[in-house]
Amino acid sequence: MTHSAQLPSWLTRVGVFDLETTGVDVTRDRIVTAHVGVLDARGREIAARDWLADPGVVIPEGATAVHGITTEHARSHGRPAAEVVAEITHALRVLMAQGVPIVAYNASYDFSLLAHEARRHGVPELVGPAPVIDPLVIDKAYDRYRRGKRTLEIVAMHYAVALDGAHDASADAVAAGRVAQALARRFPLPDSPLELHTRQIGWARDQAASLSEYFVRIGRLDPDDVLDGSWPVRE
Numbered sequence: 294m295t296h297s298a299q300l301p302s303w304l305t306r307v308g309v310f311d312l313e314t315t316g317v318d319v320t321r322d323r324i325v326t327a328h329v330g331v332l333d334a335r336g337r338e339i340a341a342r343d344w345l346a347d348p349g350v351v352i353p354e355g356a357t358a359v360h361g362i363t364t365e366h367a368r369s370h371g372r373p374a375a376e377v378v379a380e381i382t383h384a385l386r387v388l389m390a391q392g393v394p395i396v397a398y399n400a401s402y403d404f405s406l407l408a409h410e411a412r413r414h415g416v417p418e419l420v421g422p423a424p425v426i427d428p429l430v431i432d433k434a435y436d437r438y439r440r441g442k443r444t445l446e447i448v449a450m451h452y453a454v455a456l457d458g459a460h461d462a463s464a465d466a467v468a469a470g471r472v473a474q475a476l477a478r479r480f481p482l483p484d485s486p487l488e489l490h491t492r493q494i495g496w497a498r499d500q501a502a503s504l505s506e507y508f509v510r511i512g513r514l515d516p517d518d519v520l521d522g523s524w525p526v527r528e
């Protein structure tokens with residue numbers, strides 16, 4: 294069902310953001326590659342910046358298998374992590390200061406890991422980043438009962454968005470932005486990015502609570518444990 298072929302005016306210019314990292318622990322893992330860009334109303338990227346960091350730690354083989362960057366390559370060609378973290382944070386801060394929404398798929402991962410990296414390297418972190426658009430949270434909210442996984446690759450395919458080179462920060466960031474625009478054409482999103490941002494805080498909390506209940510039911514989580522549903526930065 295199509296809601297409207299027209300994008301909301303605030304989605305005709307959006308920032309896109311993605312990290313590839315050494316692992317999935319936002320408190321301990323490090324940035325390896327990053328991408329920040331801007332898409333126009335047609336989903337074309339009109340500005341872009343990429344980074345390769347030397348994370349200062351060994352990149353596990355499992356992470357290399359995902360994004361293709363080895364420890365040796367990062368050490369030889371990557372820039373100091375502190376400089377990379379500072380530049381990524383600055384790029385996002387500038388876009389947000391201009392009122393440009395930032396799209397990030399599973400945003401609480403990328404923004405949380407960036408925050409911990411900023412603290413690690415003494416870089417002023419983004420405080421209360423907004424407005425953020427998370428296609429994962431939005432898709433779950435508007436199409437709650439659709440079966441199957443919700444990886445970026447699967448969700449992009451569902452909304453007929455091309456994703457070539459998955460787990461490349463640039464490819465993932467751009468695809469996430471185009472999925473956000475596809476969602477806006479499919480569903481009646483709020484009238485402003487700040488209103489959408491606020492609703493996503495509640496949606497993410499409710500989604501984490503529901504998933505926690507399911508994990509407890511199947512024995513994957515202890516009854517006293519809950520998943521962190523804070524968004525877009527985990528507490």
